[in-house]
Amino acid sequence: MASSLLKMVLSVATTLTLALMGGGPATAAPPRPSDSPGIDVSWPQCGQTLPEGLAFAIVGVNNGLANTTNPCLQEQLDWAESTIRYPQATSQPRVALYVNTANPGLAGSWWPSSDVYMGTSVDNPYGDCEGKNDAACAYMYGYAxxxxxxxxxxxxxxxxxxxxxxxxxxNSWQPDTAANRADLEGMTAYFESIGADVGIYSTGYQWGRIAGTVPSTSNLAGLPSWLAGARTVRGAKSNCSLPGLTPGSRVALTQYVSGGLDYNVACK
Known part of the structure; x- marks a missing residue:
């Protein structure tokens, strides 16, 4: 009896000590495997029940076109913020965003006619935008x-x-790869102007057709690459060893499809 009582006292004391230290089985978060996948979601997943136990999430801002809004954006951001609780699991941000891009030229529903947008005069490396289907206006379109x-x-x-x-x-692109690059440079310039980090999602084939060869002086050079195209997690991991999309770029993420959803591997 005395021995049992002593054990009980010691057990209670240990529990209290752990509680005061913020430890103990009741408060410790379960470990998250470092190779847990991430997921990217957007308008096609509106209304779907999304999985849990993921390392990170990337939410699409647009509704398939560069000038639209994902109708489930806020709902999906709320899901990501409440579901992804393990930012230390990978090198990726816990929640990131992706946007559709395009260079429709004069066929677009809107096309810039100057270097001013929403009251801001933009420093355009391609010269003055005068409403033409050229690199200067493509830069402004991307910025806008x-x-x-x-x-x-x-x-x-x-x-x-x-x-x-x-x-x-x-998406809509021009035959002129230099103008398409200018468009993407304009987008990058705006995001970087507010202090945000930027990366590029594509495949080597699609990137080559759209943007061509990126000069080392471009602000696209060195941006992290997110490569699509894998059909299995093994293939996605293998794609981590592929070259980046621009000079000096590293492959940070690779995508694969499983069960109708897009999953992602964070490359080391």
Whole structure:
């Protein structure tokens, strides 16, 4: 009896000590495997029940086109913020954003005619935009779409997010790869002007068709790459060893599809 009582006292004392130290089984967070995948979601997943136990999430801001808003943006951001609780699991931000990109030229529903947007006079490295289908106006178009994404889509504190530029051939592009690069440079310039980090999502083939060869002087050079195209997690891990999309770029993420959802591997 005395021995049992002593054990009980010691047990209670240990529990109290752990509680005071903030430790103990009841308060410790379960470990998160370092190779847990991330996921990217957007308008196609509106209304779907999304999985849990993920390392990070990337939420699409647009509704498939560069000048639209994902109708589930706030809902999906709320899901990501409440579900992804393990930012230490990978090198990736816990929650990031991606945006659709395009260079529609004069066929677009809106095209810039000057270097001023929303009251801001933009320093345009391609010269004066005068409403033509050229690199100068493409730069302004990209700058404007990035502004809209950060300011008009309902994203709070946009400067705190990592922004991925989704560059795919299914969107509208010009035959002039230099003008397309200017468009993406304009987007990058705006996001960087608010203090946000930027990366590029594409495949080597699509990037080559759209943007061509990126000079080392471009602000696209050295941006992290997120590579699509893998069908399995093994393939995605293998793609981490591929070259980045621009000079000096490293592959930070690779994507694979499973169960109709896009999952992502964080490269070391």
């Amino acid at each position: 779409k990035a502004y809209d994404d950060a300011v008009l889509r309902g994203v709070e504190d946009p400067e705190t997010y990592f922004w991925w530029l989704d560059v795919e051939t299914e």
